[in-house]
Each structure stands twice: as structure tokens, then as C-alpha cells.
Amino acid sequence: MTDLDHHRDRNHEPSTDDELSVSSVANLCTELEENVARVIVGHDDVVEHVVTAMLGRGHVLLEDVPGVGKTMLARSIATSIDCMFRRVQFTPDLLPSDVTGVNVFNQKTREFEFQPGPVFGNIVLGDEINRAPPKTQSALLEAMEEEQVTVDGDTRELPDPFVVIATQNAVEPNRTYDLPFAELDRFMKKLELGYPEPDEETELLGRTVGGHPIESLEPVTDRETIVRARETVAKVRVEEPVRAYATRLAGYTRENARVGVSPRGTIALLRAAQARAITEHREYVVPTDVKIEAPVVLGHRIRTDDRARDGDRVVEEALERVPVEAERV
CATH class of the missing domain: 3.40.50.300 (P-loop containing nucleotide triphosphate hydrolases)
Incomplete structure (x- = not known):
């Protein structure tokens, strides 16, 4: 089995x-x-x-x-x-x-x-x-x-x-x-x-x-299996370049908003990216996983003083302007 x-x-x-x-x-x-x-x-x-x-x-x-x-x-x-x-x-x-x-x-x-x-x-x-x-x-x-x-x-x-x-x-x-x-x-x-x-x-x-x-919907899994699935997701590899990219995205929000993304938010972003990688049958995270998750993970954690430029817009800017790879000095 x-x-x-x-x-x-x-x-x-x-x-x-x-x-x-x-x-x-x-x-x-x-x-x-x-x-x-x-x-x-x-x-x-x-x-x-x-x-x-x-x-x-x-x-x-x-x-x-x-x-x-x-x-x-x-x-x-x-x-x-x-x-x-x-x-x-x-x-x-x-x-x-x-x-x-x-x-x-x-x-x-x-x-x-x-x-x-x-x-x-x-x-x-x-x-x-x-x-x-x-x-x-x-x-x-x-x-x-x-x-x-x-x-x-x-x-x-x-x-x-x-x-x-x-x-x-x-x-x-x-x-x-x-x-x-x-x-x-x-x-x-x-x-x-x-x-x-x-x-x-x-x-x-x-x-x-x-x-x-909803009245006829049946379970397809159980609590124990979800716990085990979470353990598998937690083991998905997040290499240093991907971690550094997430850090640069968070840094952009902190520099360009009154309140930027907290470290808790960066952790949430990478955990979401790990789960995203699983859906693609991968045991490692790629930058695309981070990009897909960033808008829904980061936007609500940002505060600006400009009503026309909310947290979602700051995240869009970050994804457009922050390079995936660190610039070489």
C-alpha cells in the first residue's frame, strides 16, 4: 500500500x-x-x-x-x-x-x-x-x-x-x-x-x-495525515539564494512604507513557498514559488501614508524592482 x-x-x-x-x-x-x-x-x-x-x-x-x-x-x-x-x-x-x-x-x-x-x-x-x-x-x-x-x-x-x-x-x-x-x-x-x-x-x-x-461533502483525508503532510512540507529545501531574495523583498517594503514586512512575514512567505513547491512535486523552493505567494502573504502586513499606494502596490513594486539574484559588487 x-x-x-x-x-x-x-x-x-x-x-x-x-x-x-x-x-x-x-x-x-x-x-x-x-x-x-x-x-x-x-x-x-x-x-x-x-x-x-x-x-x-x-x-x-x-x-x-x-x-x-x-x-x-x-x-x-x-x-x-x-x-x-x-x-x-x-x-x-x-x-x-x-x-x-x-x-x-x-x-x-x-x-x-x-x-x-x-x-x-x-x-x-x-x-x-x-x-x-x-x-x-x-x-x-x-x-x-x-x-x-x-x-x-x-x-x-x-x-x-x-x-x-x-x-x-x-x-x-x-x-x-x-x-x-x-x-x-x-x-x-x-x-x-x-x-x-x-x-x-x-x-x-x-x-x-x-x-x-456541502451537505453531501465527505472527508478525503484525516487529521493524522495532515500532520504528516506538514512535516513533509517543512523539510522542503530553501537554499540561501532564495532566502536572500525573500529578505530583499522584505527589505524593500521596510524602506518604502511606513510599516514594512516583519520577520514573521518573511518566515510565512518561505513556509508558503515550501507548500507551493510541494504542489509542483518539488522538494526544493525556487524564486517563482516566492513570487506567486508574495502578494497574498505580504500585502496585509504593510502600512503606507498614501491611500493611493497600499500594501499590495508596495509588494507589486518590490516584485518588479528587486532582482532575484543579488547584484555583484
Whole structure:
């Protein structure tokens, strides 16, 4: 039985000692994307970005207008993996303890017991995250960076893997809150779906008028296999010239914006590039992987004083002007 057969066998409990090959992880990515495409029509590139972010040990922020499928995309990804899925509907009255959990006094044992919040899941959907005030949003800071939660002085580890897929509306500015910059920086990628093309929307209507395909979607892999796939991605080689190129891109943003890309952002860029290389059946990163990932990994980490020149534009400039190879002195 091959590695790929292992993740298809629902009764197989994979050992952490079994290493998935690059080819089997690439095939797993394809299988996940094709499964999600049964629900999400016309956004294959966005689906691929979400899958590679997950395998690159990152979190994803989906921002767009209401009704284009942000929440459904997150649900489809979660449903495609047999793991713990938790959902948090962010509202203005949501408290931090509603996310992380709270200690509750047990009258029978006369002791406090910890009741875990929805953050204790493998894939956590933060729906409309910008409807909650910054204090509640910041409840995710420790979880997203350190994969742990501290409540009343006690620190508890989160399940492995732990992935946050958050959605936020790009409209109703008077009824939403801006995400703290420190939280934005913890999202590996910020993605937009956009409206479907006419033929895509027609196909979508045909799929959903009678009943929604999400209801019949089945898992194609499990938690253990995702953990092993992540280990394979982490071993993808990133040679010094590629690391130096990523550093020069980050340096350009710091020199040409009020707030440039942090080292955390550069790490996220290379982790995303590692996952991108896997999808091409490669065990090493090339500059093209970095270029493909840079726009969705770096743009939201940049702040400028020019409204006409936002972070996305700074990244475009960096990709145009920063040479792949260092100039010889």
C-alpha cells in the first residue's frame, strides 16, 4: 500500500513515523482542492492558497463582500478533513472567554473545572471576525502564534494541527472593527474571492437550487495525515539564494512604507513557498514559488501614508524592482 493509499483508507491509523513523500502530499493537495471544488465554483486559485497555507502551518483571512462564499469555503475545507471543526460567530457582545474558554466552579467536586472554548479545534472558523471589538479579537493572538491558550494563569496546548480560517466583511465600516495590526500579522495569507463569472454563477445556481452540495461533502483525508503532510512540507529545501531574495523583498517594503514586512512575514512567505513547491512535486523552493505567494502573504502586513499606494502596490513594486539574484559588487 502506498502513502497515498494510506490517507484514502479511512480505517488506517497512520503512524507519525511514516513519512509522506513529496508526490503523495502533492496528490493530497489536488484531492483536497477537487473535493472543495464540488462546493466552491470558480475560485480554484483561492482554494489552492488556503490548502497551501494550511500545509505551511499558517492561518488564513478571507475578506470580501457578503455572499460570495467565504464561510462556505472555510466549511468545505474543514469538511474535507476528518478532524475537530469549531466555529465562532463573532458578534459585538462576544467576550474573550467565549473564544478561549473559562474556569467554572463544580458544586459537586468543589473545584474549578476548565470548560474549553471553540478555539480548541483543529480547524477553527472565525466567522465575521471584524464584528467583534479588538479585545475579543485579541483573544486569538496567543493561540495563533504559540498554539496555546492561557486562562487564569494556566496554559493549555491546542490540538495539532491548529488552523484559523477567519472571514471579514469589506463593507459596513461603521458596524465593524479594524483587526489589530498584531493579529493581521499572524495571518499567513489574506485572500479575496470576488464575484464569480457569469458562467460560473450559472453553474453555482444549478448546484445549489435543489440542495447545497456541502451537505453531501465527505472527508478525503484525516487529521493524522495532515500532520504528516506538514512535516513533509517543512523539510522542503530553501537554499540561501532564495532566502536572500525573500529578505530583499522584505527589505524593500521596510524602506518604502511606513510599516514594512516583519520577520514573521518573511518566515510565512518561505513556509508558503515550501507548500507551493510541494504542489509542483518539488522538494526544493525556487524564486517563482516566492513570487506567486508574495502578494497574498505580504500585502496585509504593510502600512503606507498614501491611500493611493497600499500594501499590495508596495509588494507589486518590490516584485518588479528587486532582482532575484543579488547584484555583484
